[in-house]
Amino acid sequence: MKKTWTGWGPTADQPEQHYLIEPRHLAGGGDIRYVTEYLRASGWTDRSYKGGLPMVFDSPDRTVRIGYDPHAMPGGWTISGQAAEHQGEWHATLTTGVPVEIVAGLTDTLTKTRSAHAPNPWAPLEQNEWETERGQHFTAVSPDRNTWLQYHQNSPGQSHWWAGARTEHGRAWDAVFTSTTPMHLIEGFSAALADPTPVMRQRGHVPATKWIRTTSVSVRPSQLGAWQQTRITAARATTWARNSWAARQGNKAPATGPYASASGTQQRR
Known part of the structure; x- marks a missing residue:
């Protein structure tokens, strides 16, 4: 029997104060279980060390590894393919300050079959009124001018993707991707980065910056658990459907890595 998500609030189902924060790119890191529980539900193998840190997850096809270590220098997420x-x-x-909802834009994409459409990391940003700047480096900047995504070219043949955010106190977070990172993964990250939907943080975990807007809400632990269970159930359903399709095709394992296309064959970026 599959274990039901029980949330991470206190046992008594009493309303607690939370805050909806926007823009999401300044909301702070959040609870990493938003990412890790989705990976588990998607069939990824937890190879974390005893005690839980650093956390390590391998994809079902063993082509991708995701790690999280807040004590490393710099601390945060490492993802390798x-x-x-x-x-x-x-x-x-990705450093620890990257909101988990934005990290999930990348990690959730890793668990899904690749779409047949040609990926465009700039499209989600432009659709949400980010300004693009063409120069030595192609850059998209958020409407509040406090976060960006850039294709940074140092010299011919040497380039990388760089995203970051800042507050009045300085740099809030950074995310760096090698130029070889599959383009649809960058698109998944940029879509989550540009999403205008506020994200929720519990009291005591709201960043100390004047550059965010907060809305106080009263939420029961059971509600938080139900919302997370919905996300986990969706991941399990997708994984089950993919595995069932693979079984009907007579395959030993489905193509779940970043190199899987909609037809199950490998394609160029």
């Missing part, structure tokens, strides 16, 4: 046909080895690092 093996080289495959038409796709070089790639690597991404």
Whole structure:
């Protein structure tokens, strides 16, 4: 029997004060279980060390590894993909201040079958009124001018993707992706980055910055648990459907890594 998510609030189902925060890119890191529980529900293998940190997850096809260590220098997320046909080895690092909802834009995409459409990381940003700046580096900047996504080219043949955010106190977070990172993963990240939907943080976990807007809400632990269970159930349903399809095709395992296309064959970025 599959274990039902029970939330992470106190046992008594008493309303607690939370805050909806916007823009989301300044909301702070959040609870990493938003990412890790989705990976577990999607069939990823938890290879974390005893005690829980650092956390390590491997994809079902063992081509991608996701790690989280807040005590490393710099602390945060590391995501690495093996080289495959038409796709070089790639690597991404995201510091602890990256909101988990934005991290999930990348990690959730890793659990899904790749769409057949040509990815465009700039499209979600432009659709949400981010300004694009063309120069030595192509850059998209948020409407509040406090976060950005940039394709940074140091010299011919040397480039990388860089995203970051700042508050009045300085840099809030950074995310760096090698130029070989599959483009649809950058698009998943940029879509979550540009999403105008507020994110929720509990009392005591609201960043100390004047550059955010907060709305106080009263939420029961059972509500939080139900919302998270919905997310986990969706991941399990998608995984079950993919595995069932693979079984009907006579495959040993479905293609779930970043190199899987909609047809199950490998394609160029």
